[in-house]
Amino acid sequence: MNIPFVDLKSQYQSIKGEIDGAIANVIADTAFISGKCAKTFEEDYSSYSGLDHVIACANGTDSLEILLQAMGIGPGDEVLVPALTWISTSEAVGSLGAKAIFVDINEYFTIDASQIEAKITDRTKAIIPVHIYGQPADMKRIMDIAKKHKLKVLEDCAQAHGAELDGIRIANFGDCGSFSFYPGKNLGAYGDSGGMVTNDADIAARARMIANHGQLEKHNHIMEGRNSRMDGIQAAILSVKLKYIELWTERRRANARYYDSILNNIESIEIPKCIEDGWHVYHLYVIRCKDRDGLKEHLEGNGISTGIHYPHPLPAMKCYEDRNLGRNDFPKSYAACDEILSIPMYPELEKGQMDYVADKINEYYQ
């Protein structure tokens, strides 16, 4: 049996008529950049996320960078980020001439709030918690610390569309939130795109201006900005897909419950741990396992695609080698990187496929 890691083809098949129609409309209207489709998507996503302001942009990395800039982060500033995340989180900080300061993770793979205060200096300006794999970070403790030290909080929501903590949607805790609509994300376009969300009208106005050449109206450049706009076609596709996101999230969650039930008794692996009062949206289903590389090879050999998110903590990367940081500085992140394996997870995944994955995992350890 061949099980892909994600199955964007079968998702497209299930909504092909609507998607094709939406794309044809954009072309007929020649509304290629920003324009009315982007505006409609911004309104749609605002109701979905529960935030007043949504600014569509070119991708989730730009979104992080523009929001940091909109909050006044720049050269000399320090921003706290988890040691285990996708590079965009720290890259956005560095792009502004600020410095990403890494913090180790907890057992849920999110930034360890108990280690944040020790990393705060008089240059620290912000924290970027990442709701990694679809599970909210420890926002209550993070917001307490941020308030106490007057730090800004930008939530990196790229992997967690619709995730909740205590019944509150992510991105409603910090000053603002950043989404990616990269095709493989829970809400994915058919190309690059991203979205900035906030309840803060000043951050929203600045972010919108930065993303569109520093202008609020055409040919009135208040500052030097950049070009980071959403394509009309991507916006139109996202508005169609947004109608299905709740259903797809329910399916991801049901699949996770099923995986939990069939994997729970395999001694050599550990199923994902869930925080209390959290609504995990399972962008990824990440197990911890003994002899990870051997298991991965065994699964691949049996047609099961897997991934490692991520093979190395960010401080271990060449681009941060001048920091001289290592395993002793981030023991939990390093340990996770040795053990984690992302197994197939998407709404269209079927029980028979999950049974097959479990069988092959069992087979490996016997």
Ligand SMILES: *Cc1c(COP(=O)(O)O)cnc(C)c1O
């Ligand atoms: C995907 C991702 C991003 C960046 O998104 P792009 O749209 O690919 O630029 C940022 N942060 C995290 C945690 C991500 O997973």
